Amino acid sequence: MRVQTKTKTKTKTKAMMRNRKQDAHLIIRKKFCRFCVDKLRTIDYKDIKKLEAFISDRGKIVSARFSGNCAKHQRRIAEAVKKARFLALLPYTGA
């Protein structure tokens, strides 16, 4: 009996994982930090094309969970986006 219940729970969790992956429509790419791969230390706030990749269509900063950035570079991206917003290079909100 115990063994049967264990197998049931395992199949449930696997199904849950699949559903989560299907539900996540945001940018899911390889789970590594692009800036660490390129060995970039600073992120330019004038480089809008790069920053736009880390902004949702509503203008929000995409979380590190979705973007795959490390904590250090996520912080720098957030700072750069906020600077760019202040200079009206990026929007505060989506259309």
Ligand SMILES: [Zn+2]
């Ligand atoms: Zn990084």
